[in-house]
Amino acid sequence: MNDEQVPAPMPSQEARQWAMFCHFAAFLGLVFPFGNLLGPLIVWQIKKDFDPFVDTQGKEALNFQITVAIAVVACFLLMLVVIGFPLLALVSIGALVLTIIGGIKANEGQAYRYPFCLRLVK
Structure with missing residues (x-):
């Protein structure tokens, strides 16, 4: 028997795009109060049944934005x-950088897990 893991199939381009939108929807927080929470929540709720990749990345994006809000x-x-x-500046810069990384990784079809993230939404 071979112990090699079979790689997961690459999500479709549309699934990768919606997963990226789940991450980048957090930038609505720059326009609306609590937009960083509502953006990922709305995109995830609308598209979570479309593809399992969108579901997992939407949850991850929402959990990270909840963590950022608490911080x-x-x-x-x-x-x-x-x-x-200075802590607010550090949290803001960290959230910006990690959100961009998450969106780029999702668009590449890689499941991204944020560091320092409370995973409250299962």
Whole structure:
């Protein structure tokens, strides 16, 4: 018997595109309050039954944005003792970079898992 794992089939171009949109929908937070949560939630809810890849990447994007929202709230609370200002900048830059990486990886057909992410939506 061979112990090699069979690679998962490449998701279709449309599935990869919708998975990418799940990640990039977080940029609605730059336009609307809580858009970073609502964008991935809406795209995931609409397209989760389309393809399992879209479902997993949508959950991952939503979980990451929930984690970012919790971190931002903690930063605002820590602004009372000044440390929240640089932490908010760090969280914002990290969220921007990781969201872009997640979208690019999803478009390449690779399942991306965010580091430092609470996985509340199963």
